[in-house]
Amino acid sequence: MNPTDNPAAASLADARARFIHLWGVSGSSWGVSKTLAQVHALLLVSPVALSTEDLMEQLTISRGNASMTVRELLDWGLIYKELRPGERREYFVAEKDMLQVTRCIIRARKRRELDQMKRTLDELAALPGDPADAGYRAFHTALTDIQQLANVSDKLLTRLMQAEKSWFWDKFLKL
Amino acid sequence: MNPTDNPAAASLADARARFIHLWGVSGSSWGVSKTLAQVHALLLVSPVALSTEDLMEQLTISRGNASMTVRELLDWGLIYKELRPGERREYFVAEKDMLQVTRCIIRARKRRELDQMKRTLDELAALPGDPADAGYRAFHTALTDIQQLANVSDKLLTRLMQAEKSWFWDKFLKL
DNA sequence: CACAAGTTTCAACAATTATTGAAACTTGTG
DNA sequence: CACAAGTTTCAATAATTGTTGAAACTTGTG
Structure with missing residues (x-):
């Protein structure tokens, strides 16, 4: 089913987008880069781990940006790497507590x-x-x-x- | 006496400058404009009220910048106007507590x-x-x-x- | 070791944010 | 009301900060 077929799913997507936007704006006014805050927000509300590729797509940011942002979030300890056996690609989960x-x-x-x-x-x-x-x-x-x-x-x-x-x-x- | 004649005065001026710089840098990393933080710092360590003119000189900023910054600091409640009878010019003092x-x-x-x-x-x-x-x-x-x-x-x-x-x-x- | 799949780096570029400066405005005074 | 002394505004510009994208790098695999 296409997400837009389902009104609940559509509004969830909207709400998610608004939350990501909110987090980005708030970050900006506290001296945190918008992208950093948005990647964090996206991972906070994501039920599954996401790859760099996913972040790039969902936030329409470049690979380089995604890579640097993810590294910084790892530094802060706000997200974790999740390695899947037999897969090269790295996935990330947010600390949810x-x-x-x-x-x-x-x-x-x-x-x-x-x-x-x-x-x-x-x-x-x-x-x-x-x-x-x-x-x-x-x-x-x-x-x-x-x-x-x-x-x-x-x-x-x-x-x-x-x-x-x-x-x-x-x-x-x-x- | 010229301030540079007195080593204590010279080092006080240095210390003051370093403090103003520190406050500016710290402000920047918390989403506050450098000038705002610096004007605040200057007034915090000043024993007397300063005019817009004084701020411009001591921080080498433009009149416009000084004016807007002062207004914002007044909004925050971090500085006060000091009007002197018979003088047109406005002076400012920082809340020191x-x-x-x-x-x-x-x-x-x-x-x-x-x-x-x-x-x-x-x-x-x-x-x-x-x-x-x-x-x-x-x-x-x-x-x-x-x-x-x-x-x-x-x-x-x-x-x-x-x-x-x-x-x-x-x-x-x-x- | 050559290759594929993925990640990192970084110089060039874009976006944002702060600053200037000159013109417009305000206000007290003769 | 004309002027002087000062303040505010804001479009243009500068400085800073964030982003891109392509090349260099890393690493697991046959």
Whole structure:
């Protein structure tokens, strides 16, 4: 049966497309490339593993793009390779546990951004200066305040990464 | 005295420049324009209010850019206008309380991204379908899982926005 | 080892996003 | 109301970022 014969299937395809679009747009506004987010979205809602070929077709992207995107998603730990015995072609499945997905994203971004930022802040905040100079005081105060914020964020994110499913559910039920 | 005569002042200027650069780079990787982040950084470490003219000079950006950036920062609530009696020119000061800064950023992004996303997710998750269809099940499961995550995030962010300074300090001292 | 099937790389190109700068606008003042 | 001092707008342009596609590479197989 052709998918367009079935109204439910047609609207599922639409909904899927809208979701993929949503995920792409959201990614873009958080500094993630649209394609990366879309490949992730497609795999998240796919009941089966997909090959590079499938991704190319379904998202109309080039082989090169698909390849690089898939590699990056593997790096993040958001998708897995699925090798089929006797087949050369690689298939990919998404990590479907959203708690796990959240952990991956937090881990990766924290490492890349926050940890790096903390190092630089430490360097800059260590600068000695004349406390009688308003310019120095303003700089130093701002920096130590930001350092504190970075430290609190670090702790909060670390906690979130360790969060258990039970905590997650508690939060959801409370309030 | 020329600033370059004083080694402390020179290194303060350097540190300031590095901080502004750091903030710009960090902004870029979170979907915020570099200039926006840099103007914010400059005002954060400035002991006095600065005019559009000052921003243009210190960051070597155009008048138009400075004007638009300032307006956006005002929208976010991250900076304030300071009007001086008998002067036409507008000056700007940054909100210096980092807890307050965090609240502003969370509030703005939550409104723009999360709330909008939740609306779309609700629409998509409402799609009826055949539970015998693996494609539908995968889609529906993924969507409801994401909805839950969005709800938990919403609650968490709302809590964070309401966080008191005391909570903030507790977090910092603990662990 | 030659080939087929698939993957990766990367320089050229396309799309997106940010920035400029000059003209239009606003507003307080004599 | 004409002017000066300042601000805003926006079409043109620059900078950045993402994408393509073809060539180089890898790997399993006869």
